[in-house]
Amino acid sequence: MDSLPDAIVQYILSYVDNARDIAVCNCVSKRWKDSLPYIRRLYFPRNSFENNAGRDNPDNVVWRMIASIVQLDELVVYCPFSSAGLASWLSLVSSSLRRLELRMDNLAEQQACLETPSKLDCIGAAKDLESLKLWGVLMTCVPKWDIFPKLRNLEIVGARLEGPALSSAIQACPNLTSLLLLGCEGVRSVSIDLPLLEHCKLDFYGLGNCSLSLTSPKIESLEVQGCSWIRVRETNCLRNLSISNNSGRVYMVDFGKLRALEFLSIRGIQWCWDAVSKMLKWASEVKHLYMKVEFTGDYEALQPFPEVDLVDFFNSHPKLQKFDVHGAMFAALCQKNSLKNIDTAFTIPCLEEVAITVRSPLNAEQKMGTLESLVKYGKSLKTMVIKILQMKSSHSSADDFFDEICRFTYMNRKLVRIE
Amino acid sequence: MSSSSSSSSPSCPKKMITLKSSDGETFEIEEIAALQSKTLESMIDENCASTPVPLPNITGKILAKVVEYCTKHAEVGADAESLRAWDAEFVSVDHPTLFDYILAANFLEIPTLLNLACQSVADMVKGKTPDEIHKIFNIKSTFTPEEEEELRRENQWAFD
Numbered sequence: 001m002d003s004l005p006d007a008i009v010q011y012i013l014s015y016v017d018n019a020r021d022i023a024v025c026n027c028v029s030k031r032w033k034d035s036l037p038y039i040r041r042l043y044f045p046r047n048s049f050e051n052n053a054g055r056d057n058p059d060n061v062v063w064r065m066i067a068s069i070v071q072l073d074e075l076v077v078y079c080p081f082s083s084a085g086l087a088s089w090l091s092l093v094s095s096s097l098r099r100l101e102l103r104m105d106n107l108a109e110q111q112a113c114l115e116t117p118s119k120l121d122c123i124g125a126a127k128d129l130e131s132l133k134l135w136g137v138l139m140t141c142v143p144k145w146d147i148f149p150k151l152r153n154l155e156i157v158g159a160r161l162e163g164p165a166l167s168s169a170i171q172a173c174p175n176l177t178s179l180l181l182l183g184c185e186g187v188r189s190v191s192i193d194l195p196l197l198e199h200c201k202l203d204f205y206g207l208g209n210c211s212l213s214l215t216s217p218k219i220e221s222l223e224v225q226g227c228s229w230i231r232v233r234e235t236n237c238l239r240n241l242s243i244s245n246n247s248g249r250v251y252m253v254d255f256g257k258l259r260a261l262e263f264l265s266i267r268g269i270q271w272c273w274d275a276v277s278k279m280l281k282w283a284s285e286v287k288h289l290y291m292k293v294e295f296t297g298d299y300e301a302l303q304p305f306p307e308v309d310l311v312d313f314f315n316s317h318p319k320l321q322k323f324d325v326h327g328a329m330f331a332a333l334c335q336k337n338s339l340k341n342i343d344t345a346f347t348i349p350c351l352e353e354v355a356i357t358v359r360s361p362l363n364a365e366q367k368m369g370t371l372e373s374l375v376k377y378g379k380s381l382k383t384m385v386i387k388i389l390q391m392k393s394s395h396s397s398a399d400d401f402f403d404e405i406c407r408f409t410y411m412n413r414k415l416v417r418i419e
Numbered sequence: 420m421s422s423s424s425s426s427s428s429p430s431c432p433k434k435m436i437t438l439k440s441s442d443g444e445t446f447e448i449e450e451i452a453a454l455q456s457k458t459l460e461s462m463i464d465e466n467c468a469s470t471p472v473p474l475p476n477i478t479g480k481i482l483a484k485v486v487e488y489c490t491k492h493a494e495v496g497a498d499a500e501s502l503r504a505w506d507a508e509f510v511s512v513d514h515p516t517l518f519d520y521i522l523a524a525n526f527l528e529i530p531t532l533l534n535l536a537c538q539s540v541a542d543m544v545k546g547k548t549p550d551e552i553h554k555i556f557n558i559k560s561t562f563t564p565e566e567e568e569e570l571r572r573e574n575q576w577a578f579d
Contacts, residue, residue, distance in 0.1 A: 001556040004518055008525060011533075015541030023577035027549040027570045030561040051579035061576055 010035040017041040017076075019048060019065060041074040042066065046103070048079040059085025066092050074099040078135075083119040090125040097126045098150075101133040117144065133157070139165045140186075145172040155180040161187050170194065192216065198237075202227070208248020228252070236260060242290075243279070244268050250275050251298065258282045265290035272298050273306065280316070287319050287350070292326040292357075305332035310373055314348045321350045326357035327389075334366045335373060348377045354384040361401035368404055375412050384416045436463065437471040438486070444479035445471055448486045452493035457528035476526050481519045484509075488532055510539040514556065548578070 001009070013035045016022055019042055025032050042065060049058040059081055066072060072093045081102075090097070104119055120143040123132070127146070131153040140162045151173045161184050170179070170192060178199040179192070185205035190212055192200070197216035204210045204226030211229035214222070221240040224230060228248045232238075235256040243250065244267035251272040258264075264283045266276065273296045283289070297303035310333050314320065325333070354374055358367065375381060386405060409416045434450035436459070453459040453468075462468045474482060491497075491505060510517060517536055524533035543555055553560060560567065571578070 001514070001518060001558050004522070008521060011525075012521070012537045012540050013544075015537050016544055018545065020577040021545055021547075023574040024547065024549055024552070025544065026574055027562075027567070028552050028560065029558055033570075049576060052576055056576050058576075064573070 006031065006035065010038045014039045014041075017043045017074075019044045019062075022065065037068055037070045039069060040072065041076075042069065042072060043076040044079045046078040059088065063088050063092070071096045073097065074101075076101040078103040080105060081119075083117060083122050086119055087117065087122045087125065090122060094125050094127060097129060099131040100126055100129055101131075101135075103135040104137045105135075121145075134159070137161075139169065141165055142168040143172075145169065148173050149175060151176060153178045156182070156184065158183045160185055163187060163189055166190060206247070208245045230254070232256070239263065241265070241283075242267075245271075249297075253278055255279075255282055259285060261286050263288045263290075265292075267292045268294070270295045270297060270302055272296065274298075276305075280313075284316055285319055286317060288322040288324075289317065289320055290324040291329045292324070294328050305329060307334045308332045310335045310370060311346055314351075314377075315346070319350055320348070322353045322355075323351060324355040327359045330356050330358065330370070331360070331363060331367065333370045334363075335369060346377060347379050348374070348381075350380060351378045352380050352382045354378070354381065355387070356384070357387040357389055358401075358405070359389050361398045364397065364401040364404060367401075368408065371405075371408055375415060381415055384412070385419055386416065387419045436468045438482060439471040439473045440477055440479040440482040441475050442479050444482070446479075446482055446486050448489060449493065452486070452489040455489045455492055455529050455531065457530075459527060474526075477523045478519070481516070481523050484516075484520070485523050485527065485529070485532070489529065492531060506535050510536060514540075 004012075009031060013025060013032065016025060016039065022036060022039065022042070025036060027033075044062060049056075049061070052058065058079060062077065062081065062085065066075070066089050073096060075089070075093065075097060086102075100123065102119070102123075118141070120137070120139060124143070124145040127148065128150050129148050130150050132148070132151060133153075133155040135157050137156055137159040139156075139159060142165050145168075152175065154170075154173055154176055157180070159181070161181075166181075166187060167190065170176075174194065175196050176194050177196050179194070179197060180201045182201065182203045183205060184203065187204050187206075187210055189210065190202075192213070193215045195216065196218060197214075198218050198220045200214065200216070200219060200221070201223040202212065202225065203223075206226065208226050208228060210227040212224060212227045212231070214230075214232045215234060217234040218237050219232070219235070220237050222232065222238060223240075223242040225244045225246065226248070227243075228245065228250055229252040230243065230250075231252075231254040233254070233256045235258055237260055238258060239260050240263040241258070241261060242263075242265040243253070244265070246268065249270040249272065250268055251274075253275045255278075261283050262285075264279065264286045266279055267290070271293045276293065276296065295302035296305050305328055313333065351374070356371070371384075371386075374384065386409065388402065388405065405418065409418050435447045436450055436453050438446045438448060440446070450463060453463065459468065459472070462472060477485070488509060492502075510520070512520075517540060520532060520536040521540070523529075524536060544552060547555070549560065552558070562570065
């Protein structure tokens, strides 16, 4: 290693980002110590100061390390720190720091609003940030942020938010291209107006009754969990859309034309039928469809799905290549008119992969009919996977149905398999 | 662009360039693979690569491996998983060889190989003490005892 030029040693050491390793490298040799000011990324794991025994103030240790670096691009701190500490670090690197990731740990602190400046407020000093990722955030007060003009990526994971604080935070990041809010509770209604946003993933905890309004004409990929009311009018670029609700009922969806949509996933316990049928209607160009909703019904009462005609369904989604359908929604597919008036030209032209979950032996004949039709009319079908889950009945009907499926699988064994 | 596994028609043979190591060995490499090296790419662009390209900084032993790396990474249709495994295998070599890869990748400006090899060396540092690092890389501490003591004190938290 001694034969390597200084620049190479510096370059190699720039790949070391764990602060503890860097502190150790400081003690290896003069050449190594002199190379360390040129690293670009610094990462403090959660347990960095666990055995510290009160000797060094962690905020100061972090400060000393940052101060020894010429140009820090990225700072990741998972260990506990104070807002005064954070303010001191950011005053050192505000002009060079591009990426910041912090474990805020504010959720347990009820008093976060009273501490001024708060840790959130301090972040405002890093004006040239391109990426900000925060874990465990209490955002009940509006953060004192100016504008982050270069911020492209904002991720908040595990947070308690209040609507006005969240809106204000998003407004401070007008040029975002990617927004992730995961495991967030406390939001009732959110309105996002971001002209450059391309990727958005929202995961709201709670009663599943959030309202979302999104105005982002460039949006390409949207995932939403926990909303009952969703409006996204500008959807010319939307390719991937995933809507799920584990706790509440999805009752209103309002999307523009989904011309570019390739992937649609609808999941949840209960969706109003109007919402389901609208989504399926708008997603006529879709190539991959994932459907797993347990019940429909416009009010509290959980209702089973109305029958969906198989021929109509596939005719209105002619580009479908991959189809995942589960439980109740699979049960709803039937051939209302088809078997009688089948148009001999009917095919399911592009369908290649099918995954089905079956949970009950009710309407076995209709289900078998659907399976057989998929194989018969799916000219391009390559694989069909059938998952059989917790067949609840101890009736012989469950066994009979299972036997039927096995026979079907055997007869089409090149295509079909059971999991 | 055709992959190395497809048959090439006689009318358009694969363009090759020749590289010459410091110890006089010559190696042929497909032009496509050579483009991974920014140095070679600009030579090809300026038409300086029609005669054997002399590489006085790189021995035959290392150059052979670099050619192998570039050829592998120029293949179409390799899946990411198997390429990662191949890369991991590629850098499972002794330290002098690894450092030679770094020097060669630096000279030839092959960013992917440079990244792979440097990351590999950096990974060896993780979780080690200074003494262990001295042993692994065969380097000496160049500090005076006083300097060493001061540094240990300043960085004590990392040794806890």
